[in-house]
Amino acid sequence: MSIRIIIAGASGKMGQEAVKLIQRIADFQLVGAVSRSEEGKDVGEMIGIGSLGVSFHRSVATVLDEVEADVLIDFTSPECVKDHMELCLQAGVRPVVGTTGLSEEEIDQLQKDFAEKKLGALIIPNFAIGAVLMMVFAAKAAKYLPHVEIIESHHDNKLDAPSGTSLKTAELIAEARKEVKQGHPSEQEVWEGARGAYYSGFRIHSVRLPGLVAHQEVLFGGDGQLLTIRHDSLNRESFMPGVDLSVRKVMNLDHLVYGLEEILDM
Template sequence: MGQEVVKMIQSSDNLTLVRGISRSQYGKDVGEVAGIGPIGVTFTDSLDEVLAKDRPDVLVDFTVPDVVKKNMELAIDAGVRPVVGTSGLSEEEIQELQELAKKKGVGAIIAPNFAIGAVLMMVFAAKAAKYMPHVEIIEMHHDQKLDAPSGTAVKTAELIAQEREELKQGHPEEKETWEGARGAYKNGFRVHSVRLPGLVAHQEVLFGGSGQMLTLRHDSLNRESFMPGVKLAVEKVMELDRLVYGLENILDL
């Protein structure tokens, strides 16, 4: 994702890359690592140093769940606006970050998915759940993903739960002979995670009704699919003075 962000920034007239942050690529030219040739911008291994010396407007973070919250706190404290695609933050952690952003008056965006089509799928799923409350989510990702369920599935489930009262689905005497066979439980419905090589990011939301099925599906076939959403978030975060959770909140829907 970092490589695709670099390519997107370099192809944009209104964005300028000032620094890359990576321990493993320290000192290397960011463009060479991204596969587009040297661009005269190098990697450092210190976020504190970048925030203090380079003074960026926006920090784009696609790291890992263990460090993303601290990265966001450092950025917000420094008056730098984080745009985050790393998933795995808990509801409590997001609330804490929202309070910090509000206190500092600094814009921030956390997006479980930057693909516009995936955001539309989530919004449409929430609308459908009003009329077809029997639902299950199946999300499928590459086998190097660290969190399950995915941020997209979590956000989809949260949106559905806002529009649908809790409904216990399935047979009341249903039993799992293998633990976890029915997936994770959320407000009466189930969420299933698949991890396999060859996948990128895919999700189906299945709705069942009397004599009918509705399937909403989104497929990201490569990471370039996320870049229009990242660019939009980088631009829109400059207009915010609070933390926004979900790309749907900055789209005209």
């Protein structure tokens, strides 16, 4: 039986890769797509793979009204993803969200709402399985090397900073060690922000440049040693195995799960 999928943000770079993924998998079926700028156009023709017989809708609300679907993959923007998840709740469609930028409070409330409805949902800061392993390894290292900083680098069109991947990594590190105040006690920033964003005693630095995709290194310092755990996504195809896995896993969930690492062993 096919899994019927809608993609929000299907005209974007990640959305286009997800369309191609669905076309390669026998039991996935693209039944809807959302892009305000491409409304009415055939999805396949727009991305250059030939007609698919599926046209872009203007909004998630309209496509959910008109199409029977099992899963909504969301690659839109932080400003609208919460509304999209609430629309999925009402429609009984399982969201798989790759858009980051939701606050902790918003995620907590969504977890309560999806659990009450007994509906599966996933929020995935990074679909690259290698990036998830980087997070897991970083959490293990933090138990023994508590002095840490994160440097994350992305393309210059990314809307949120720090990235969802770095925030998830920071949360896992904070859970694994006691808060450690780093740097000199009398440290002063000559230019505001020079030391990066502060979280649980350590810093996160965000780089935005053309030519980058998604890159992160976690640096652990100790007496006479430095441990660097790094992951690089060199193209957006690197995220597609995680998208495939997430769509399959969400079909068997009855609550919201945050992070790909939570479903790797399920």
